[in-house]
Amino acid sequence: MVTGIIIFDFDGTITTVDTINTLASLPTSHHPSEKTKRHEKLWEEIVEGYVADHTEHTKGYAPDAESRRTLEQELGYLESLRVPEGASIQKVSQGSLFAGLKEEDFRGFGERIVDDGTGDHAQGGERVRLRKGFGEFVEKCGKQGWEIGVVSVNWSRDFIKGVIAKKCAGQEVRVVANGIRHPEGRIEGPEELGGEVMMTAGDKLRGMELLSREGDEKKKVVYFGDSTTDLACLVEAELGVVVADEEEGKLLVTSRRIGFGVPHVGEYREAKDGKRQGMVWARDFEEVMESRVVEGLQR
Template identity: 30%
Template sequence: MATAPPPRSTTPSIGVPAVGAVANDVGISRRSWNKFKRDSIFSLFTPFVLSLAAGNLRLEAFRHYISQDVHFLQAFAHAYELSEECADDDDDKIAISELRKNILKELHMHDSYVQEWGIDLGKEESSVNSATQKYIDFLLATASGKVEGVKGLGKLATPFEKTKIAAYTLGAMTPCMRLYAFLGKELKALADPDLNTHPYKKWIDNYSSEGFQACTLQIEELLDKLSASLTGEELDVIEKLYKQAMKLETEFFGAQTLSQKTVAPLWKELNPEESRLMLFSDFDLTCTVVDSSAILAEIAIVTAPKSDQSPTDGQITRMSSADLRNTWGVLSRQYTEEYEQCIENVLSTDKGGEFNFEALQTALELLADFEKKANARVIDSGVLKGVNLEDVRKAGERIILQDGCTSFFQNAVHKENLDVTVHVLSYCWCGDLIRSAFSSGGLDALNIHANEFSYEESISTGEIIRKVESPIDKLQAFDEILVSCGDNKKNLSVYIGDSVGDLLCLLKADIGIVVGSSSSLRRLGSHFGVSFVPLFEGLVKKQRECVEGDSFNWKAKPGVLYTASSWSELHAFILGC
C-alpha cells in the first residue's frame, strides 16, 4: 500500500483483540471461538441477559428460563452418552463420562433454584419453546451421526470412523460451554463484590467460577484431541457446527419471555409514528479497515505514467509514479509530525478538568486550521491530478469494511416498523469512493457528506471541493441535518465514530458511541473531562434505572461517551439479534 497522509485513528478496537488471524498451531476449539466470539455479543446484549445482569429480571422470566435450561441440559447429558459410545479410547470415554457428570451436577444445581425461587418444573415440563427445541434437535441429530452436509455418518462401522461422530458432537456442544463461561465472567465483572443482594448472584457465581471455567477448558481440550486426526474438510464441518450452535444459543437467549421494559434493542422503544432514529457515522477506520487517503494514494501511483512515458495530446499532465510515491511520502511525514504537534497545542490551550463542550469546541479550532492547511498542501502538490473516476469507483467496490458494518446498515435501513435515516460524515477527499463502497453492499440509500474530487470528463483535476475538513465542519453538518428534518417527529440521534474529528458530534448526539478509539481521542477527551464507558456496562446501568411505565430518556449525561469493541455490539444494542 502506498504511503499517504496517515489515518486519523490507528489504534485497535477498545477492549477486544483483533480476530480472524489465528496461528495454525491453535486447536480447533480456540480457533473457532476466536472466529465466532463476536457472535457471543448478540447473546450478551439480549434483553434477558441485560436484565439478569442488572438484577431486575422478573422472577417469572427467570423461572421460565430455568425450565427451558433443564430441557437443554438433559439433551446435553444424552448427547454425552451417545458420544461416549462412539469414542474408541478408554481415556476419551472417561473424559466424556466426567463431562456428563458435570452436566448432572448442573441439573442438580437447578434443583436448588427450584427450591430458592419456587419454580414448579412440573408445570413447565411440556412447554419447550421453539428455540430450545431447535437446539435440542440439532444437537441430538449430530450425536446420532446425522450431520447436515455429511453423508453416511450414521452408517459408519469401525470404532475409528465413529470417533468422528464424537468429535462432531463436541463441536456442537463446546461453544455453548464457552459462551456460558464468557457470560458468567462478563456479568461477574460488573457486580459489586460487596453487594450480596443481587437476586441472581448464585447463577452468576456458578458460571464465572473457576470450576465452570475449568470444565469448559476440559471439553475444549477433548474436542482438540478428538479432532487431531481429522482432515481439513472434516475440521470445516466442526467449524460449521460450532457456528450453528452459537447461532442457536443466541436464539435461545433471545426467545426468553420478558414482560418488562428493557433498554435494548433500542429500536423497539421508537414508535415510527412519533420518533425517528437518526444514525450518523464516520467512514475512515470507523467503517473501513484502511484509511481512504491511502487508497486514493494507491490509485494515483498505480495509474500514473512511468518516468519514460510522455502524455498524449489532451491528457492532463501528471507526475510519474516514482515522483508520486516520493511526494506522498513527504506529505505523509509532514502530516504525522504536524498532527502530533497540533494535538499537543490543543491540550495546552486548556488546563482540563470538568467537562466543557464550548471550551473543547474552541480548542479544536486549532485542529480545524491544521486539517485545512494539510488538504491545501495535497491540492497544491498535484498528487490527485489525473485520477480516473472509474478507477475510484472500482477501488471503492474493493474496500474492505469492518466486520459487521455492512450488515448493520443493511438491517437498519430495511428494518420494519422503524423510521431511520443514515448519514455518513467524512473527511474523505472523494465522496464517490464512499458511495461506491456502500453501493457494492446494496446501500445506495445512505446519505454521504464528504469532500469531492473536481473532474473534467471523469478525470480529476487535482482539486478537492472541500466540504467536510474538520471537527467543526462535521458538527455544522450534524446540526444542519437535524434541523432540516422539518416535521414534528422526535429525533433520536446516534453518532458512531473513532477519532478526534468525531469528538464534537459524538458529544452532541443523544448517544455517542466510539468504535476503535485512537489514543489521541482518549487523551484529548479525558483532558477535557470526557468519560468513556463500555457500552454493555452502560446498558446494564441504564437497565437498573429502567422503571416500568416511565418514559425513558436516552440522552447521555454531558461528557459521557460509550465505547464498543465491534459493530456487533452496535447491531445487538440498536437492532437486536
Template identity: 25%
Template sequence: MSRHRTIFRRPILLCVDFDETITVHDTTSLLFQLSSSSASTQQQLVTQYVDEVGEFIGSYETKWRQRELISSRSRTFDDAGLHEFLEGYAAVDLRSVQRVVECRALEGIRHQDLVKVASSVQVRSNYAETLALADDWKIISVNWNKKLVESVITQAGVVHEPTQIIANDMKADQQGVTTGEINVKVQSPMDKARWIDNVRSMYAATKPTVVYVGDSATDLLALLAADVGIWIAAANTAASSAKLLHQLVENYGIDLHPLMNCGSVGGRIHNDRPVLYTVTDWAQVQSILKSPF
C-alpha cells in the same frame, strides 16, 4: 376488558463516520497510490502533516500534564477549551489539504480505478447489517473522495441514495480523471457537528433520535451534538486516532460509559459532563437500534 399500552418509538437516524469506523484502516493512502503524483511529493506531504500535527498536540500535552498536577481530571465539561483545541487541530489539517491541492497530489485518478481499489478495502464486520436496522442513515466523512466511499459500501451490498453520503469529492476533467482539486464539504470537527444539525433539520417533521458513530477526534463534536454518541473504539487503543480522542475525553470533562453495561441510553449529561457510549464492534451498536428509546 384488557387494556394494551402502545409504546411509541421515535425513528432512528443513524449517522456514521467512514474511515476507521466502517473501514478497518484509513483509506487516504489508497488515493495517493492511485494518483499520478510522485512518491517523493506524497512522502513530503505526509511527513509535513505528521510533524505539524505532532507539534500541535505536543504543545497541548504539556498543558494537560500541568493540569494533572492540580487535578487528576476536569470536574466539569470544558466546552471552550475543547473547541479551542479542535479549531487549532482543524487549522493544521486544513493547511495540509491546501498543500495537497496546490501540488495536485491527487491528480490522475480514474473512476474505474476507484471502483477496483474499493474491493481491497477491509471493512468492519456487521456494519452493513447495522445500517439496515436504522430507519434512515447518513455517512458523514472527511474522506477526500465520495466515489471511493460509495464504491466501498456498494461492494458490501449497501443500497443507498447519493444524498445519504456526505463527503468531499475530487473535481474531474471531461474524461472523468481527477484534476487534483478537492470540493470540500466536510473538513473539520466543527463541520461534522454542523452536518448533524443540518440533517436533524431535514428530518424535523419526524423528530428522529439521532445516533452518531465515530472513532476519532474529528468525530468528537458530532458525537456530542447527536442525541446518542457512540465511540467505536479499536481493540488497539494505542492507535493515534483512538489515543487522541481518549486524551480529549479525559482532559475536557466527558464521561465514557460502555454501551453494553447500560440499561438505557436516555441521558446525555451526567454530573454536568456529557456522556458518550463506547463499543468495540458494530454488533454492539445493533443492540441500541433494536430497543425503543
C-alpha cells in the same frame, strides 16, 4: 415512518483503520510508470510536512492536552487544527496528486479495494477492511425505519461510496464529505456546506446537522465515530457510540479527561430519571447489535 438517522464517520469507524494512504495510492495505478516515482515522492513530502506541522502546532497550543479539562477547551483545540490540516490539503491540491481522475475512478477503486470478508477480490495490494458487523447493522437499521448517512473529512466521497456500496446495497446512504474535482484534482468541500473543505470537528458537526434536519424538523440522531474529530457530533447526538478497539483508545481517554463517562455498550442502561446515557463505546457493530442499544431509542 422514519425513526431517525444513523450517521457514521468513515475512517476507523466503518473501516478498521484510516484509509488515507490507500486512497493516495490510487494515482500510481492511473499514470504511466515514469510518473509513479514523482507521485510517490510528492505523497511522502506531504505526509512528512503534515506530521511536522501538526506536531509543531500542538506543541505551541495552550492549554496543552493535560490542562484541557472541558469540552469547550478541547473543541477549541480541535478547531485550531484547521491550520495544519488546511496546509496539507493545499499541498495535495497544488501538487495535482489526483489530477485527471474522475468520480467513477474513485468509486471503482473503492469497490475493488474493499475487503468484505468474502475473499472475492479483483485487485491485489493493500485492502480496506470493514469493521465487523457493519453490513448487517445497516441492513437491520434500514428495516427498522432508520435513515443512514456518512459524515467524513476523507478527501473523496466517491471513494467512500465505492467502499460501502456492496454492504449498503438496497439502502440509500447520503454521504457528506469532500470531493476531488476533475480534471485538476483539487480537493473541495460538499456543495451542501457551501463548498468549504471539511477538516475539523466543527465541520463534521455542520454535516451532521445538515443530515439531521428536514425542513423545521430535527431527526433523532445516533452517531458513530472513532476519533477526536467526531467529538462534537458524539456529544450532540441523542446517542453517541465511540468505536474503539480497546478501552484505552485515544478518543475514550480524551472523553474521560474532559469529564465524560463512556461505558461499554454492554453496560448501557436507562438512568433513573428516564434519560439515556449520551455516549457509550463498542469494538464493532456486532457488539452494538447484541446490546440492542439502538432499539432502545425507538421506545
